[in-house]
Amino acid sequence: MCDEEVVIIGAGICGLATALALHKKGIKSIIMERSESLRNNTGAAIGIRPNGWRALDQLGVADILRHTAILLQRERVVSLDGGRQQKISLNHCVGETRCLRRKDLIDTLYAALPPATVKFGCQLESIKLDPQTNNPILRFIDGTSIITKVVIGCDGGKSIVADFLNLKPIKMFPRYAIRGLTNYPHGHPFGHEFTRFRKDDMLLGRIPIDNNLIYWFFSQPNIPKDEGIWKNNEVIRQYTIEWLSNCPQEIQEMAKNADINSLSFTDLRYRAPWDLLIGNFSRGTVTVAGDAMHIMGPFLGQGGSAALEDAVVLARNMATTGLNHREIGEAFNEFVRERRMRVVRLSLQVYLIGMLLDSSRLKKTLWIILLKLLFPNQESHMDYDCGGL
Numbered sequence: 561m562c563d564e565e566v567v568i569i570g571a572g573i574c575g576l577a578t579a580l581a582l583h584k585k586g587i588k589s590i591i592m593e594r595s596e597s598l599r600n601n602t603g604a605a606i607g608i609r610p611n612g613w614r615a616l617d618q619l620g621v622a623d624i625l626r627h628t629a630i631l632l633q634r635e636r637v638v639s640l641d642g643g644r645q646q647k648i649s650l651n652h653c654v655g656e657t658r659c660l661r662r663k664d665l666i667d668t669l670y671a672a673l674p675p676a677t678v679k680f681g682c683q684l685e686s687i688k689l690d691p692q693t694n695n696p697i698l699r700f701i702d703g704t705s706i707i708t709k710v711v712i713g714c715d716g717g718k719s720i721v722a723d724f725l726n727l728k729p730i731k732m733f734p735r736y737a738i739r740g741l742t743n744y745p746h747g748h749p750f751g752h753e754f755t756r757f758r759k760d761d762m763l764l765g766r767i768p769i770d771n772n773l774i775y776w777f778f779s780q781p782n783i784p785k786d787e788g789i790w791k792n793n794e795v796i797r798q799y800t801i802e803w804l805s806n807c808p809q810e811i812q813e814m815a816k817n818a819d820i821n822s823l824s825f826t827d828l829r830y831r832a833p834w835d836l837l838i839g840n841f842s843r844g845t846v847t848v849a850g851d852a853m854h855i856m857g858p859f860l861g862q863g864g865s866a867a868l869e870d871a872v873v874l875a876r877n878m879a880t881t882g883l884n885h886r887e888i889g890e891a892f893n894e895f896v897r898e899r900r901m902r903v904v905r906l907s908l909q910v911y912l913i914g915m916l917l918d919s920s921r922l923k924k925t926l927w928i929i930l931l932k933l934l935f936p937n938q939e940s941h942m943d944y945d946c947g948g949l
């Protein structure tokens with residue numbers, strides 16, 4: 561007998577969205593999350609492109625979230641080395657770009673779920689299959705176990721479910737990112753513009769969330785290796801101020817006035833595009849979605865939106881087939897088939913951009929040629945439509 565029918569591991573963006581998508585299709589699920597409470601205070605904010613909004617529309621939460629963030633009207637790339645600028649108008653015929661506080665996204669998805677969908681303080685340790693029934697047996701670090709019919713691993717980049725599926729280890733880009741929020745009590749002067757700055761090998765992004773709040777991210781290689789120091793937000797702030805000291809005054813001010821509690825430091829991990837092309841992302845009634853399947857660098861700002869797409873496609877397939885053992889296996893095969901080339905293309909584009917940032921001049925030329933050949937329209941990843949629930 562199964563304790564639970566459908567178990568999702570992890571209450572991040574993907575796990576919550578998947579539970580909500582299943583709920584909208586009349587399928588009950590339970591989420592097992594290792595944290596003691598909702599993880600709604602990490603990562604500051606997240607840019608959502610038109611493809612992400614299509615998925616949020618399907619999940620029925622887009623209109624709530626639209627009220628929390630302004631519509632961005634243009635994008636500008638500025639080289640701080642030579643002063644070159646490139647302006648990109650955000651084409652609203654194909655959809656919208658907004659930057660959401662992660663807290664708003666996580667809280668809204670959570671609030672749309674039936675009560676008690678998430679069980680906190682449940683850290684998955686291992687999975688094995690019952691030799692008689694082939695049902696997954698989940699073992700948690702507190703020593704408890706449950707038998708379930710279906711497992712969906714939304715447990716992020718260091719996924720236990722991905723290990724069970726024997727997926728190849730994830731890799732690291734040779735650079736790091738710092739993210740934060742800065743509040744301008746009297747309004748910021750940056751309009752509705754997403755601005756990206758480049759200086760040597762440093763990248764800085766600045767995105768307004770509303771008329772007062774700015775989300776910014778900063779990335780560069782060769783950061784002090786001592787992992788421990790990055791747990792201290794004051795250290796993050798001091799390093800950021802130092803690294804940005806040659807930037808225009810408005811950027812330095814933004815770093816100095818950042819909300820200390822919003823700061824975070826993270827390494828940049830990815831699943832190699834070629835591993836996505838050949839990996840087995842399901843085994844029987846176990847599969848993975850979100851970062852557990854396709855963690856990618858942040859250079860296109862698409863990892864979270866791809867996780868929302870996964871949720872819609874997964875629930876649609878599960879609702880179409882049914883919930884017996886064979887049917888779930890079919891639904892997962894179809895889910896993987898639908899998603900594979902989408903995430904291979906996204907990850908490949910992100911990979912090439914990441915490589916371009918940290919290569920010698922000769923290799924840079926190679927990455928630029930590959931990018932131009934394989935992605936003649938560099939914005940087309942936003943046109944993707946995951947379809948109806």
Ligand SMILES: Cc1cc2nc3c(=O)[nH]c(=O)nc-3n(C[C@H](O)[C@H](O)[C@H](O)COP(=O)(O)OP(=O)(O)OC[C@H]3O[C@@H](n4cnc5c(N)ncnc54)[C@H](O)[C@@H]3O)c2cc1C
Binds near residue numbers: 592683684737852858
């Ligand atoms: C610097 C940076 C900037 C980014 N910017 C953007 C952006 O602008 N737009 C965008 O779309 N994406 C962006 N992304 C990517 C985006 O943040 C991720 O793709 C997204 O958060 C993935 O969500 P997830 O739910 O799959 O994984 P996670 O958010 O990692 O959630 C996994 C959850 O599983 C839980 N968990 C883990 N292991 C276990 C276990 N063993 N047992 C139980 N629970 C477990 C964790 O506690 C967590 O709650 C960015 C990423 C980075 C690093």
